[in-house]
Amino acid sequence: MQPNIDPMGPENVLLIGAGLLGGIPALGSGRCDIAAKSPLTGAVGGSNLGGFFAPEMRFAGFDHLAIKGKAKKPSYLWIHDGEIEIRDASHLVRKDVPETQTAIRADHGDEEIKCLVIGIAGENLVRFANVMTGIKNSAGRTGMGCVMGSKNLKAIAARGTMDIEYSQPEELLDYCKEMNEMILKTKWAGAESRWGTMIIYSNTGTTGLVRVRNFQLNKMKEASAIECENMDKYAIGMAACYGCMVHCRHRYVMKEGPYAPFYDEGPEYTSQGAFALEPDVPSFENILVGNHLVNKYGLDTLEAGSMIAWAMELYEKGLIDKKMTEGLDLTWGNAEAVLEMVKRIAHREGLGNILADGIKPAIQKIGKESEYYAIHVKGMSNLHSDERPTPSFALGIATASRGADHLRSRPATDLYGLPEDVLKAIYGGEISSDYTSYEGKSRMVWWHEIEYAVVDSLGLCKFQTTFLAFNAPRFEEWSKLLKFAANMELSKADLMEVGERIYTLERMFNLREGFSRKDDTLPERYFKEPTPVGLPISKGKKIDRERFEKMLDEYYELHNWDRNGVPKKEQLDKLGLSSEPSHIL
């Protein structure tokens, strides 16, 4: 891939990858990674999703796909038992996410087919359209659905009956059982099994670590209205991804209301933020309906929610008016307006058409004044989390290779306040137990960047790592799995080097595309406005610019990058990247 190409042009390369451990009966081994240059940010794009597609692709005989060029007409890829072909998808155009998959299965008369698809948002080249499989599993971030749309690629369908072979199958089976028992012993697995990721809100919502009214408040007034306990009224059971014992998503049915009846899955913590917290709509049903709409259209729930909340704040400040919204009242708390905006973004109508291009182009169209209110890094919106009380989280979103991002490095366990000797043993350096402290937090971010890069490559689920619990499987356990599955001898140090190589390569890609230290920062509001509410520990907090910059220096040093965030020559030599970016593609 040449530098500075148009991410929506045929030169962009879409990569679909199953993990090295994809298909093992443990730790959520069904993860699939999708990468390309992001049409949302222009930086490295990538998103990871669960479900059942990646193992099916492996059963069909493929581990990775690299898709270049552009189809002349709507098409889909059909992968089956060692063969791959391009098929006409004209009958799938304008079909939503579940309809597309149902139609492909009907085409082939095979209900076992697993698909990656785009919905209407992807077809309309919404720059934060996602790629989905099943009812709700989404590669949500960085607009990978837009890249598929730009290639006229409506879906990738896989069906396989081939073997995944293992070097020591008996040992692998026994060890997978041990791994499953290990993850189930963690308290978080139990909580997620019952409540899904919405359980996170029970902590962050109470403490004051969430964005309400875009960024005006860090806690919702009617906080309990959207607690996960409300889910019992709608849930019919839980659902798991491939090879997962945690089963963190709900299956639910909406029987009443203007959108009923419908079946859907989720919602995630993210949708609590997108459809309730950020627009300040204290309605659980709005979360369930909003989740349903983004799942149908194939839209990143996080980016959609954040863009809408931004528009609502601009509406309040008078930076956009009723003429721009075509009569829609974007006042805080207007549930119907939020849902209507989701539809307008997916269909690129009116203001929705402006928001559909992502935050940076939208700022240009609406005006410079709107920039201050945008909660994004490198052109990608942030989760509905407020990182002002948590410097480690703040550094994480500032440095993440794909823009404001909680899944590239978030040291979620920083909130637990683990004893400092425990932290030292895990991270290999001094780290404060206080999550409002800046001390040692750069080390946490660096360590988790490496860890998450490795776990994404293995094809395992982040929720079955130290993301939520330190007694979950880590490098040592993955070494054993790799030995039993693939006959690979990789120590903890070897795996950490692999992670470092991945993250450094992503850094090099971004540097080449014009990103640098100046982009590893936070929205101005983090430095200027203290948090207005919350528990004493989180109230009155803002990020100290000087200490933030010091954290950033330390973070570069840990990666062995220079003060501008450029990898040093000796580091490139060590990682075998000296001749890069030759094989960035």
Next chain:
Amino acid sequence: MLTMEKILFVDPEKCTGCRICETVCSIGHEKVANPSRARIHIVKWETIGLYVPMVCQQCESPLCEAVCPVDAPKRDPKTGAMLVDYDVCVGCRMCMIACPLGGVGFDKKAKKVIKCDLCDGDPKCVEFCEPKALQYVEATTATLVRKRGAAQRLSELMKKLGA
């Protein structure tokens, strides 16, 4: 003395659809991960969220046995499982046609019919099924849990009607 025979009891309401049962079945029997070579399969209706694990029920009057021209299916006296005697099986697949539950599959790589053998009394799928949608329990007590659940719903309904 009466020996209590255990059965592989399926409770679809508890199934989360993770397909670990299929994977461990194929690794256990064939040393590879490959659901198409597993003896158990989760049938899904994805758009309504319905998951039903389907596996040989080791019938009392097995149709596989009845249609077999060479008497290949033989009952294991220890577990009660119907086992295929591959020394005599001719691979005609009549058992696949006859079984109304789809309990017999065909392994296209090994070119043989395959079915659940209860792993000689220690089914791997049950061992790995965290939500307990699969249980290996005594036949006479297998449905008591379900009876209790149904009874509870019935009593709630009666209360509602009475009020």
